[in-house]
Amino acid sequence: MNKNSISIDLASDRDRIVHYLRSRLVGPVNGQDEFLPGKDQPHSYHYLMGAIFPQGTGIKDIEESEDTDSSAEDPIALAYQMKPASLGLSFFFMSDSEEPEITVRVSAAVYSHQSEESGNPSGWKRVLLTQKSEGDDFTLSFRNRSKTGLLSGHVDLVSNWRKLGNGYLVTVSLINAHHASGGRPDPEKILHQVWMRCEGKNGSIGAYPSPNRYSWDAEEEDLALIYQNKKTYAIGHGCAAVWPVREQQQIATYVETSFIPSYEVAPVTTEIATVYELDDERVLSLQYLADSRVEWSTKAAALRSFISKYELWIEEQDSYPIPAGLEAAAVRVSGRLHEVKRRMLKGLAYLSENFNARECFRVANLAMLMQMVHSSKEYSGELRDANSFQYVAPEYSEERHSKYRWRPFQLAFQLLTIESIANSNSEEREIADLIWFPTGGGKTEAYLSVAAFELFYRRKMYGDAGGGTAIMLRYTLRLLTAQQFQRAAALICACEVIRDVDPGEWGTEAFTLGLWVGGATTPNQISNDSDDSPGALQKYQYLREQPKPENPFQLAQCPWCGSRIVPERYSENPDSYGIKVSHSSFGFFCPTATCTFHGHIPVQVIDDALYQNPPSFLIGTIDKFARLAWIDQPASFFTGGNEKRRPPSLILQDELHLISGPLGTISGLYESAIDVVIQQLGGKPKYIAATATIRRAGDQVKKLYARKCAVFPPSGMTAEDSFFSREELPSKERPGRLYIGVMGQYHTPVTSLVHTSAALAQAPIDVPLSTEAKDGYWTQVIFHNSLRELGKTMTMSLDDIPERAAVIANDKGNSRRLSPVELSANISSSDIPEVLENLKVSRGKDGAIDCLPCTNMFSVGVDVKRLGLILMNGQPKTTSEYIQASSRVGRDRIPGLVVAFYPNNKARDRSQYESFIPYHQALYRAVEPTSVTPYALPSMERALHAALVIACRYSAGLSGNNGARNFDPSDPQIRDCIEALRSRMMSAESDDASTQEEISGYLDTCVTAWKQEAEASSHGSKQLYYDSKGNKGFQPLIKHYQPGSPIKPSVPWATLNSMRNVDGDCKIYIWGEH
Helix, strand or coil, X not given: CCHHHHHHHHHHHHHHHHHHHHHHHCCCCCCCCCEEECCCCHHHHXXXXXXXXXXXXXXXXXXXXXXXXXXXCCHHHHCCXXXXXXXXXXXXXXXXXXXXXXXXXXXEEEEEEECCECCECCEEEEEEEECCCCCCEEEEECCCCEEEEHHHHCXXXXXXXXXECCEEEEEEEEEECCECECCECCHHXXXXXXXXXXXXXXXXXXXXXXXXXXXXXXXXXXXXXXXXXXXXXXXXXXCEEECCCCCCCCEECCEEEECCCEEEECCEECCCCHHHCCCCHHHHEHHHHHCCCCCHHHHHHHHHHHHHHHHHHHHHHHCCCCCCCCHHHHHHHHHHHHHHHHHHHHHHHHHHHCHHHHHHHHHHHHHHHHHHHHCCCCCCCCCECCCCCCCCCCCCCCXXXXXXXXXXXXXXXXXXXXXXXXXXXXXXXXXXXXXECCCCCCHHHHHHHXXXXXXXXXXXXXXXXXXXXXXEEEECCHHHHHHHHHHHHHHHHHHHHHHHHCHHHHCCCCCCEEEECCCCCCCCCCCCCCCCCCCHHHHHHHHCCCCCXXXXXCCCECCCCCEECCCCCCCCXXXXXXXXXXXXXXXXXXXXXXXXXXXXXXXXXXXXXXXXXXXXXXXXXXXXXXXXXXXXXXXXXXXCCCCCCCCCCEEEECCHHHCCHHHHHHHHHHHHHHHHHHHHCCCCCEEEEEECCCCCHHHHHHHHHXXXXXXXXXXXXXXXXXXXXXXXXXXXXXXXXXXXXXXXXXXXHHHHHHHHHHHHHHHHHHCCCCHHHHHHCCCEEEECCCHHHHHHHHHXXXXXXXXXXHHHCCCHHHCCCCXXXXXXXXXXXXHHHHHHHHHCCCCCCCCCCCEEEECHHHCCCCCCCCCCEEEEECCCCCXXXXXXXXXXXXXXXXXXXXXXXXXXXXXXXXXXXXXXHHHHCCHHHHCCCCCCCCCCHHHHHHHHHHHHHHHHHHHCCCCXXXXXXXXXXXXXXXXXXXXXXXXXXXXXXXXXXHHHHHHHHHHXXXXXXXXXXXXXXXXXXXXXXXXXXXXXXXXXXXEECCCCCCCCCCCCEEECCCCCCCCCCCCCCCCCCC
């Protein structure tokens, strides 16, 4: 069976899952003439959605849930106390006729109750009123706007026409013609499987009018241009609106209703279009770029040809027809494309002129080749028992490794940034480069490639001084850190192998990787007998006693060969545990005797050890940097510790979109301090960030880093093509990720979720699927927006969902049972690696997970190729989180299926459901702008003093806990530090003079307060310390921040110890409500 036929089978498998879901939720399950035995009515027991009720039907017995705990008199809650009696569509109809007309086709069914007689069972017989393909066409017009008594008196059609420009805004409603008596409906008058289609009779359906473009800012204009081909043709009411999608369509042939809408997001290819085929494909080969035998002139020619293809594409973009009114946007888009081209040419010229730079470029490509080889399943890509195999060092020049190639955007990013990384005086050094690429597209490898270059370049140019911590990489979530940590570890091992071969060239100081995170993830101390916070030695001793050891040190496997650092079962042999620890040292080694790193793995995770020997590459969660105000030891990251080293020169921030809201606001102040410390120590760091989802990136980057932002790769004139990535039409051979929407209109959210989850759980049993598809859709990931919702699902997964699965199963004796495994902040950090590994286990095997209720911990960093299904329990708070979470499935061969479940009592979710197609066809356009306000007064009151303390403590000679008393603003070194901090913070608000005044004023307030305390300390009995540590004889400059404590500029300053919970609670009192 060839690859294409396998893909076709898998796409068809997904279609069968969706068909099964539709039949179980909307019906009919048993065909057009189905009979439902039993007394249970179809709308209450069998089907979740797709029905409209006699007018005036009320909802009884509302289930209590977290979504419906408001007062019974709440007008918002009352809005959904009536069951739906209608559905509708709104669209824009264009016609030159004096009597514009549209054609409406409808279909529905009713269920007639049959009593037990003549030996036949009682139940409900489906009666089809009109089939979709054979339905009557009803004409509505501007003058004749309604039709009543249709489909044997069951249906009324009503339309509303509003003149707008050259057409009409038309809303057509299909209404159940019956009325409920006393709020109770006649079950035989409930319309099921309702459907309606509208099309123009003497005109056409055009794009639905968009908001007034005169209110758009520049970015919104750019988005309107880029998404010009993603048009909306209808909006649903009580349902979703769908229409046939064609390339660059201007009209819709028809619009129709759907209760389970679907949209297949176009797959994205990172291959260059055939029309721009490269002259020399070797330019993307890591082997080729790393080969020292190939003359640079040959490589340079291939790289120049690569850039020339981009130039040709830009010329085509510049000739693209521009919609009226968006000419200015086209100029901006074109300008960004030409700037990328200019910088790529500049980078190539720099390599050609600078031997050291191009040698480091070559070696960095070799290191990345080695990293990719050792991250494959043949080595560390698969977890294996130590000494269960014979490790054989690979020959990286072998033909079988020629498959490792750069995606074009990854190579282009190296050329784009390499000059500004190598040349500290570059005019682009002050630009923060942002990699903006779809999830799973290879952003990590892009920034790791330039990180490898910088590691070697520092050693090449500065010798021993180029050692120390060169790179700081920050994340926001511990799960993401743990996942990416393994990938960075393989790169560092590659760099160390290269260095060890030629220490004369690359120095005697080892390349090392450090993980700097909170004590809940790894021990912060090498040895600590405290029960509350045991040290690494104590955790190791406990580990050695466990029958089934749980690794508390994050490094789960050797980055080079994949051997388990800790065995699955207890072993008497200490060499089975790849950990060496004493009262004064901690380290890893590979337990496999033949591995290159059997002696020592160059990775460190314990704070004490990191401070003693600062790593070349430091990875940490962003909230950890709040510790800089409290302790001196991290100064070694900036100075090299006992050895004089240059400060960090490359700052990386992954998932930039998460640095927003309260976290981003506070971290902006800490960023200013870190930037000042590095610059005061003689450095000039280059900033690189990465994200798949962001809006107003320029504003966010400026507030956080006080730098201009350059997004790469910039889009062309349409969102479908940026040269480095292109959308392709979904096909059976190459399917996209399929999103489908579900909203139970007349059941509670709890019941609706149970029905939906049960159908998805039962589908792999009832539906004939290939073995690969059955495994891919077996694990049901259920994403939640809160821990409270997750807790409910954990309970329902054990009882309600399996019970419902038994009801709908084809074979009642073969229904699905679930054993949910949670992935959220509720589980310990040591359990996370195990959960991630078990997600990789195929169904039927030990440890396999069949249901994973989770929170936003799942939305970034998880890359499990077998996962194909996710159920989104409610629309996440932001579109970026929706994209991130849903993109975790369908990342390999299994076509992704995303089921968006919308609670019917949340207005925002209902709106998203009714606008399902418009939303999903332009997901990235819907990403909300981030909010970062580090220099708002409440933020400065919370953390500006901490920035001042960090800057002075680390770069103005005020180290040591007692250094606080030596604060003297008239001292030249301290004065320079204060002014550097002032300048850095004010540059982040260069467009707002009033905010700059507030920054300067509040900084002066802090300086004055500290000065007064230092002067009092020199004349009084109490000495000023940063942290009194409970000693009443000391005056503390800072104290631990407690949520709810008042913020005041006087000393001691309430200071954060972490940025994990920076947003405070507030109480709201309402007057006038009784």
